[in-house]
Amino acid sequence: MKTLSILLTTVAGLLAGTVESAEPEPASPPRPVPKPNFVLFFVDNLGNGDLHCFNPAMPHRTPNVDRLAAEGTKFTSFYVASGVCTPSRAALLTGCYPRRVDLHVSDSNSAVLQPLARKGLHPDEETIADVLQRAGYATGIFGKWHLGDQPPFLPLRQGFQEFWGLPYSDDMTKDKRPAEWPELPLMRGDNVIEAPPDRDYLVQRTTAEVIGFLERNQSRPFFAYIPHMMPGSTPHPFSSAAFRGKSANGDYGDSVEELDWSTGEIMAALKRLGLDDRTLVVWTSDNGAVRRNPPQGSGAPYCGQGYETSEAGMRMPCVMRWPGRIPAGQVQDELCSTMDLLPTFVNLAGASLPARPIDGRDIRPILFGEPGAKSHWDEMGFGYYRLEQLQAVRAGSWKLYLPLPNKFTALNRKAEPAKLELFDVRHDVSETREISGEHPDVVRRLTGLAERIRAEIGDMDQPGTGQRGAGWVDNPKPLVR
Numbered sequence: 312m313k314t315l316s317i318l319l320t321t322v323a324g325l326l327a328g329t330v331e332s333a334e335p336e337p338a339s340p341p342r343p344v345p346k347p348n349f350v351l352f353f354v355d356n357l358g359n360g361d362l363h364c365f366n367p368a369m370p371h372r373t374p375n376v377d378r379l380a381a382e383g384t385k386f387t388s389f390y391v392a393s394g395v396c397t398p399s400r401a402a403l404l405t406g407c408y409p410r411r412v413d414l415h416v417s418d419s420n421s422a423v424l425q426p427l428a429r430k431g432l433h434p435d436e437e438t439i440a441d442v443l444q445r446a447g448y449a450t451g452i453f454g455k456w457h458l459g460d461q462p463p464f465l466p467l468r469q470g471f472q473e474f475w476g477l478p479y480s481d482d483m484t485k486d487k488r489p490a491e492w493p494e495l496p497l498m499r500g501d502n503v504i505e506a507p508p509d510r511d512y513l514v515q516r517t518t519a520e521v522i523g524f525l526e527r528n529q530s531r532p533f534f535a536y537i538p539h540m541m542p543g544s545t546p547h548p549f550s551s552a553a554f555r556g557k558s559a560n561g562d563y564g565d566s567v568e569e570l571d572w573s574t575g576e577i578m579a580a581l582k583r584l585g586l587d588d589r590t591l592v593v594w595t596s597d598n599g600a601v602r603r604n605p606p607q608g609s610g611a612p613y614c615g616q617g618y619e620t621s622e623a624g625m626r627m628p629c630v631m632r633w634p635g636r637i638p639a640g641q642v643q644d645e646l647c648s649t650m651d652l653l654p655t656f657v658n659l660a661g662a663s664l665p666a667r668p669i670d671g672r673d674i675r676p677i678l679f680g681e682p683g684a685k686s687h688w689d690e691m692g693f694g695y696y697r698l699e700q701l702q703a704v705r706a707g708s709w710k711l712y713l714p715l716p717n718k719f720t721a722l723n724r725k726a727e728p729a730k731l732e733l734f735d736v737r738h739d740v741s742e743t744r745e746i747s748g749e750h751p752d753v754v755r756r757l758t759g760l761a762e763r764i765r766a767e768i769g770d771m772d773q774p775g776t777g778q779r780g781a782g783w784v785d786n787p788k789p790l791v792r
């Protein structure tokens with residue numbers, strides 16, 4: 312009876328609507344935008360100059376990433392939160408400075424976690440996978456984890472429903488420390504399935520695993536995190552037989568060309584499944600290309616190399632594609648960071664932010680190219696850390712290198728005095744003109760921002776008020792005997 316009466320009322324309302332056509336139509340509420348899928352490529356040790364779309368002079372070829380850039384937006388002031396693997400990955404997944412979650416240094420005070428580290432990302436930290444899984448997403452990681460290899464720290468404890476890949480870097484092999492380290496473990500879920508795997512085929516197999524995940528989850532929203540293991544940390548990056556010797560840039564170029572192939576295969580799978588227009592694809596790297604002699608990767612046009620707080624170390628090539636939402640063929644130079652992805656994905660997915668403070672902010676207006684969209688980092692300052700040391704800060708166009716009596720110039724904490732320097736890294740991207748003398752007001756403002764970051768996140772021996780602890784275990788055990 313109740314149903315009938317509602318129906319009658321509705322019919323009456325509709326009839327009334329047709330007669331009163333002179334009345335303006337009530338504004339219909341905005342149609343809810345369907346939740347996008349997220350596909351996040353996070354390759355290892357690849358510099359800004361290593362993609363043709365960011366550096367046409369690079370001899371190896373990247374047509375598939377170039378196509379993503381043509382169909383999406385290139386981000387030219389996109390930063391990772393550290394120049395090395397573990398802290399950079401911690402920041403990406405938690406939206407926090409590495410030092411906030413205590414992964415800026417390892418258990419042995421070195422730059423990255425090594426096999427059997429006692430430390431890992433605290434299981435209580437909420438990752439992108441945690442927040443998206445709670446919002447109904449399927450979550451999978453395919454590639455390199457590197458946030459702790461002990462059972463409480465593995466990906467399935469951090470919001471991922473599926474894991475295929477390595478718990479740490481592919482160069483952490485038994486031969487380096489035969490008495491302590493196990494054979495390189497390839498894992499599915501919590502289990503080691505091979506040790507050691509043939510590293511030539513890691514990119515190919517990762518690609519197949521990703522495509523299987525997309526096919527299995529095509530009818531629900533998903534988050535595919537693809538931290539490819541290449542080009543990685545060895546002087547001779549690996550690639551499969553189909554790519555070996557095919558590039559004009561040696562082993563390094565071969566491996567980048569295979570990463571590009573992988574991108575093309577995954578995009579083709581999204582198209583085949585009819586998902587590519589409802590998928591936000593992000594393609595970037597965990598830190599800049601490292602120094603090799605002769606040189607391999609490139610940070611062009613920036614100064615420096617991977618592992619540092621230089622622009623080449625932390626300013627990454629980044630492409631984002633989402634047809635109809637992210638403008639095609641555009642270049643976006645607002646300052647963004649991997650730390651912004653978590654809160655941005657949260658809002659796109661209708662998910663909830665982590666309970667504890669994070670450093671990134673929702674950058675949807677920047678992604679969508681809205682006129683006048685500004686970076687929150689311009690107000691807060693973006694801090695460049697190396698190990699436990701705050702070395703520089705950027706806001707707007709300006710990058711201030713802090714005056715430091717003992718600036719770490721290497722990962723082993725070799726240090727030397729460094730003077731204050733100011734560069735306009737938006738217009739002078741190669742940092743050719745030091746201009747602190749011309750802009751004392753800018754120096755003062757950025758110095759103040761550095762003090763705020765230092766107070767909250769910490770610096771050297773000074774703890775920050777916002778720091779939280781990492782996870783620890785007492786008796787780490789090898790994943791394979």
Ligand SMILES: [Ca+2]
Binds near residue numbers: 355356395
């Ligand atoms: Ca790395």
